[in-house]
Amino acid sequence: YAGITTLCVIKKLEKQGKKITEINTKEIAERIVHLMLYGFKEVVSEKSFFYPSKVSEERIDELDEICKLNDDVFPKESKFFVALAKVINEYRFTGITIERLASELNMAKSSLYEYFKNKNELIRKLITKELILLQTIITENSIKANNFSEYIYIHLRSEFEYFKKRSLIIPICGWLLIDDDSWITEDEITFENYWSRKIPNVKDENTGLFFDEKTFEGWMWCLPIGLVYQGLENNFTEDDFDKAIRFIFKSIQYGLKESIDMVIFCLSLFYHSKPGKASKIPATQLPLPMG
Numbered sequence: 541y542a543g544i545t546t547l548c549v550i551k552k553l554e555k556q557g558k559k560i561t562e563i564n565t566k567e568i569a570e571r572i573v574h575l576m577l578y579g580f581k582e583v584v585s586e587k588s589f590f591y592p593s594k595v596s597e598e599r600i601d602e603l604d605e606i607c608k609l610n611d612d613v614f615p616k617e618s619k620f621f622v623a624l625a626k627v628i629n630e631y632r633f634t635g636i637t638i639e640r641l642a643s644e645l646n647m648a649k650s651s652l653y654e655y656f657k658n659k660n661e662l663i664r665k666l667i668t669k670e671l672i673l674l675q676t677i678i679t680e681n682s683i684k685a686n687n688f689s690e691y692i693y694i695h696l697r698s699e700f701e702y703f704k705k706r707s708l709i710i711p712i713c714g715w716l717l718i719d720d721d722s723w724i725t726e727d728e729i730t731f732e733n734y735w736s737r738k739i740p741n742v743k744d745e746n747t748g749l750f751f752d753e754k755t756f757e758g759w760m761w762c763l764p765i766g767l768v769y770q771g772l773e774n775n776f777t778e779d780d781f782d783k784a785i786r787f788i789f790k791s792i793q794y795g796l797k798e799s800i801d802m803v804i805f806c807l808s809l810f811y812h813s814k815p816g817k818a819s820k821i822p823a824t825q826l827p828l829p830m831g
Contacts, residue, residue, distance in 0.1 A: 541576070541763065541766075541787075541788055541791055541796075542576055542796075543766075544759075544762045544763055544766050545572065545575070545576055545759065545763075546572050547762070548755070548758055548759045548762055549568070549572055550568075551758075575795075576791070576795065576796055577795045577796055577797045578794075578795040578797060579592070579790075579791060579792060579793050579794040579795030579796075579798070580592055580792065580793055580794075581793060581794050581795070582794075582795060589688065590688070592689050592793040592794065593687040593688065593689040593690070594689075595689050595690055595693060599690070600693060600786065600789075603684070603690065603693055603694055603697060604697060604782070606681055606684050606694065607681050607694060607697040607698045607700075607701055608701060609677070609701045609702065609705060614705060615673070617706065617708065618666070618669075619645060620641075620645070620655070620662065620666055621666050621669075621670065621708070621709075622708060623641050623644040623645045624636070624641065624662070624663065624666055624712075625708035625709065625711070625712065626644055626708075627640045627641055627644055628711055628712060629711060636659060636663065637659065638652060638653075638658075638659050641659075641662070667712060670706065670709055670712075673702075674699065674702050677698050677701075677702055678694070678695055678698045678699065681694050681697075681698045682694050682695065682698075689793060692760065692789060692792060692793070693789045695757075695760045696760060696763060696764055696785060696788060696789055697785060699760070699761065699764040699765075700764040700767060700768060700781070700785055703764055703765060703768040704768055704781075707768060707772060710765055710768065710769055763788050764785070767781070767784055767785065767788065771784070
């Protein structure tokens with residue numbers, strides 16, 4: 541949680557053209573730590589759009605049911621997507637070639653060109669298809685939110701459920717978030733929904749951190765990716781995952797200071813996780829800091 545939150549803030553500052561220097565590093569670090577320790581409840585005013593609304597444990601149980609994905613209707617991964625993910629895992633993005641994709645698919649290069657004009661079109665279409673599916677799930681589920689706090693939980697939980705079933709896409713999303721998002725254009729996919737459109741441009745004087753729709757949605761997007769990755773690496777049970785996703789939600793709302801029991805629980809998962817099968821996702825393929 542800490543590593544991904546820090547990364548998202550730094551990437552936002554970079555995109556705004558702001559350089560992190562020795563002069564402002566301490567100030568930025570203090571603001572990030574303040575946000576992580578105290579959450580939105582303490583770092584924004586009660587009138588702020590981000591100020592938490594109380595969500596009971598019973599209501600969270602209801603939201604969990606809303607966000608569950610039915611295996612019977614959830615579409616399976618296409619053979620092209622699986623092949624792309626395998627090539628990326630082995631050779632990274634710079635190593636994607638039509639030859640390697642065709643080999644993974646046991647197809648002739650000429651046959652692959654019947655589906656896609658070139659490598660770039662293949663990557664763009666496959667990624668766009670998956671992102672549209674994810675955004676559709678989040679948008680449909682978020683209609684059930686009664687307030688912005690519930691929307692935050694629905695966003696986290698819906699994405700978490702998606703990535704549990706689509707773990708192969710995690711390295712691809714990591715690359716898009718950190719290295720290059722130029723593959724997806726705004727006319728192909730939009731990440732707007734009722735709640736995200738209501739997010740104002742907020743620079744609260746207590747945090748000094750700029751939150752707008754893209755920053756917030758990017759932050760929400762990164763957190764479940766990191767959770768699924770770490771959970772697969774450390775053999776989390778379903779109960780472990782449930783507790784961890786609630787911990788992330790409460791940390792955003794109220795900060796790590798009010799979630800110390802959950803911090804201890806999450807740390808214990810990593811120190812006492814049972815050995816098992818290695819994850820399908822090599823650590824070197826996920827460009828996200830897991831701190």
